[in-house]
Amino acid sequence: MYVLVLAVIIGVLLSLWYWKRNYPRSPPMYPGGLPIIGHPHIIINVDQTDDLYFLNIRINFLISGPTWRIHNKLLSTSFNQQVLNTFLPEMNEQARNMVAQMTAVAGKGPVDIKEFITQYILRSCMVFKVQFVFVGTSLGLESKHQDTIDNGYAKALEEILRIVGYRALNVQIHPSCIYNWTSMRRRELELVKIVKNMINPIIQKRKSELKCTKMYNYDSSTTVSGKFKPTLDLMLDLSNEQNVLSDDDIRAHLNTFVAASYDTTSAILHNALMALGSYPDVQERVYEEVQDVFQNNEELTKHDMSKLVYLEAVIKEVLRVYVAVPMVARKVNADIVLPKYTLRAGSICVLSIYGLHRHPLWGPDAKEFKPERWLNPDTLPTNPNVYAPFSFGKRNCIGKHYAMMSLKTSIAHVVRKFRITADINILKWSYEIILKPSTTPLVNLTLRF
Numbered sequence: 001m002y003v004l005v006l007a008v009i010i011g012v013l014l015s016l017w018y019w020k021r022n023y024p025r026s027p028p029m030y031p032g033g034l035p036i037i038g039h040p041h042i043i044i045n046v047d048q049t050d051d052l053y054f055l056n057i058r059i060n061f062l063i064s065g066p067t068w069r070i071h072n073k074l075l076s077t078s079f080n081q082q083v084l085n086t087f088l089p090e091m092n093e094q095a096r097n098m099v100a101q102m103t104a105v106a107g108k109g110p111v112d113i114k115e116f117i118t119q120y121i122l123r124s125c126m127v128f129k130v131q132f133v134f135v136g137t138s139l140g141l142e143s144k145h146q147d148t149i150d151n152g153y154a155k156a157l158e159e160i161l162r163i164v165g166y167r168a169l170n171v172q173i174h175p176s177c178i179y180n181w182t183s184m185r186r187r188e189l190e191l192v193k194i195v196k197n198m199i200n201p202i203i204q205k206r207k208s209e210l211k212c213t214k215m216y217n218y219d220s221s222t223t224v225s226g227k228f229k230p231t232l233d234l235m236l237d238l239s240n241e242q243n244v245l246s247d248d249d250i251r252a253h254l255n256t257f258v259a260a261s262y263d264t265t266s267a268i269l270h271n272a273l274m275a276l277g278s279y280p281d282v283q284e285r286v287y288e289e290v291q292d293v294f295q296n297n298e299e300l301t302k303h304d305m306s307k308l309v310y311l312e313a314v315i316k317e318v319l320r321v322y323v324a325v326p327m328v329a330r331k332v333n334a335d336i337v338l339p340k341y342t343l344r345a346g347s348i349c350v351l352s353i354y355g356l357h358r359h360p361l362w363g364p365d366a367k368e369f370k371p372e373r374w375l376n377p378d379t380l381p382t383n384p385n386v387y388a389p390f391s392f393g394k395r396n397c398i399g400k401h402y403a404m405m406s407l408k409t410s411i412a413h414v415v416r417k418f419r420i421t422a423d424i425n426i427l428k429w430s431y432e433i434i435l436k437p438s439t440t441p442l443v444n445l446t447l448r449f
């Protein structure tokens, strides 16, 4: 009996110690009980932090903080606008494919658009992966095998993130000594193995291809034979010539790119189409702009991108109100002294992007969906830190311009062809690191011509 009581007391004390050690002193509380520091004036401290955490779970299959700092510089050349423009023809083609699939069901009653969106993102983002990272058909895989890899790989990463999200929200399984005994942990290890087994042969195959063609002799700039050097080649180059990246690093980068791009972009595309269906006036204005820009052409060009001003405002507002990444978390490297409390070194702090996007600085209509606010800078908050759909600081989103291009292209193609009717207010969300639609409310698509 005494032993039992003593065990309970020790358990409670250990939990309190663990809680105090991991959370900053007296932060304001988020409705769900999570500590937040999403105040715009203290966001700047994010650069004093390091690894990506979700509450206090570090995402182990992603690249770690110190490694990311070195690699990010080297890889950022692959994300410049010139390189991104080369993906526009493929984006147009995949958007047309999505529209063709939707046309088959248009006018036949309410439909679930999630599958069409997932296919578009998998095809265009995975094409991005295939061309940008895996160098198109040079993999020598038949397209059906390529599809299996795209689907299986992305789905495995998605499931890992779901597990991480679940663990993050359930404090009783934070300590590894408990979590390691759960079936969830076993599934996580299984998935990590699946991902490893899919990616390793691809890295090895490309390595030997590059050796054969002696491409290693090229310098590590972004171009090869007049073309942009794909990221995988760039990474292999860095590993071979400069010993900067190991195979594990390369795999972690690929995981990071795919995990960070697939779910986020599909959630936002889904939300944007639902929002357009719920606000007919906004949709008509987008339609008119898109018609003006497209004219009789089949494709959007890089010059068209900057002309889609209202559509850009709509996307920015979707990213604000229906944010895809509602919070980010960081490990604090050194004590950060704030007016009311100190974030201690070693603790994990959570930044509520969701909270920032509804901050009173946005005005009394902060919670309303109003794309027009982006057309007049005077109506926007003067503090830029209240808007962070792509996060802040050194580890912000490297793919933000790519995402914007992909969203503009796909939405323009859909709105040009269909009148959408939907109700975004009945949409329910689930937190899986990314805030994802958990229900699939149906949407009506009516052909415009």
Ligand code: HEM
Residues within 6 Å of the ligand: 052, 053, 062, 063, 068, 256, 257, 258, 260, 261, 262, 264, 265, 268, 324, 325, 328, 329, 388, 389, 390, 391, 392, 395, 396, 397, 398, 399, 400, 402, 403
């Ligand atoms: C609408 C779509 C997208 C949204 C809302 C989004 C949002 C974000 C956010 C909030 C972060 C920071 C996470 C953190 O600070 O903890 C991030 C990081 C990142 N994103 Fe995106 N993203 C999007 C699309 C993309 C795309 C298309 C790519 C393409 C490759 C991409 C690649 C990355 C990478 C590589 C990181 C860095 C992860 C790391 O530091 O390890 N993202 N993204």
